[in-house]
Amino acid sequence: MANIISIVNQKGGVGKTTTTHNLGYALAEQDKNTLIMDLDPQMNLSNTVGIDCYAQKQSIYDVLKDKELPLGSVIKSSDHERMDIIPSAFELSGAEIEFTRRISSASLLSRSITNSIREEYDFIIIDCPPALGILTINALSASDYVIIPMQAEVYALYGIDMLLSTIEEIQEETNSDLKIMGVLITMHDGRLRLHKEMTEKINDYFKDKVFDTLIKTNTTLKEAQSNSKSIFEYDGRARGAKNYEALAREVIEICQTREVR
Ligand SMILES: Nc1ncnc2c1ncn2[C@@H]1O[C@H](COP(=O)(O)OP(=O)(O)OP(=O)(O)O)[C@@H](O)[C@H]1O
Numbered sequence: 390m391a392n393i394i395s396i397v398n399q400k401g402g403v404g405k406t407t408t409t410h411n412l413g414y415a416l417a418e419q420d421k422n423t424l425i426m427d428l429d430p431q432m433n434l435s436n437t438v439g440i441d442c443y444a445q446k447q448s449i450y451d452v453l454k455d456k457e458l459p460l461g462s463v464i465k466s467s468d469h470e471r472m473d474i475i476p477s478a479f480e481l482s483g484a485e486i487e488f489t490r491r492i493s494s495a496s497l498l499s500r501s502i503t504n505s506i507r508e509e510y511d512f513i514i515i516d517c518p519p520a521l522g523i524l525t526i527n528a529l530s531a532s533d534y535v536i537i538p539m540q541a542e543v544y545a546l547y548g549i550d551m552l553l554s555t556i557e558e559i560q561e562e563t564n565s566d567l568k569i570m571g572v573l574i575t576m577h578d579g580r581l582r583l584h585k586e587m588t589e590k591i592n593d594y595f596k597d598k599v600f601d602t603l604i605k606t607n608t609t610l611k612e613a614q615s616n617s618k619s620i621f622e623y624d625g626r627a628r629g630a631k632n633y634e635a636l637a638r639e640v641i642e643i644c645q646t647r648e649v650r
């Protein structure tokens with residue numbers, strides 16, 4: 390049964406999409422059948438994987454809207470045989486207005502993830518937009534875990550209360566199984582005193598909920614993205630590849646420990 394993980398932070402540009410893509414690819418490289426899902430109307434993940442969202446006949450938007458339409462019909466394969474993708478759609482930008490008035494508005498995604506989809510994959514990873522709106526709420530309502538990517542910058546912890554209370558509300562109202570898997574520090578530069586200090590603060594705040602793996606700042610990750618490739622395809626020896634490989638190992642271990650308990 391797939392472990393479903395949402396990548397969430399309402400702050401923009403903290404590495405959500407980079408993490409979804411490269412963690413997804415790293416899991417696939419470690420023989421895990423992985424589905425990555427682009428729930429962000431900015432379409433960054435879909436573009437990075439090289440998919441033209443405008444060319445789709447039906448999309449995740451149609452699946453959310455129409456419960457008769459199976460999620461399987463919008464799954465596309467990627468360059469990795471073990472990694473599939475659900476692309477974004479421009480109509481998702483209207484989701485806030487269109488879906489919010491539905492009674493089941495928070496559960497449109499979870500109802501589409503059938504047991505047979507869950508059995509097909511080991512991991513489903515959802516890239517969320519930089520907002521705590523209806524799309525993120527749908528992702529959290531459908532997930533077993535949330536990963537919160539965060540930069541060790543001055544304002545890193547601003548807004549975190551709101552994110553944590555949204556997660557608590559989801560746990561109380563729609564999904565009691567949701568757990569915080571961890572906070573992932575991204576774009577870290579060990580030479581900067583600020584990054585060291587903020588990393589300590591983040592560790593004090595979240596205690597054992599911070600991943601051991603740090604994603605270091607690595608321009609090769611940016612280059613890979615602009616060439617529509619994962620870091621593993623672009624330059625497997627780059628530091629970013631080693632970091633995301635380590636993260637995938639940590640994620641697999643956390644899921645296995647929880648399963649045994
Ligand atoms: N470890 C890293 N080192 C250097 N650059 C990085 C790293 N991680 C991400 N980036 C770059 O930072 C920018 C923001 O990353 P990304 O798009 O993954 O963030 P995001 O949280 O998904 O943004 P948004 O909130 O807009 O969806 C991108 O240009 C990406 O290439």
Ligand SMILES: [Mg+2]
Nearest residue numbers: 405406429433
């Ligand atoms: Mg993004």
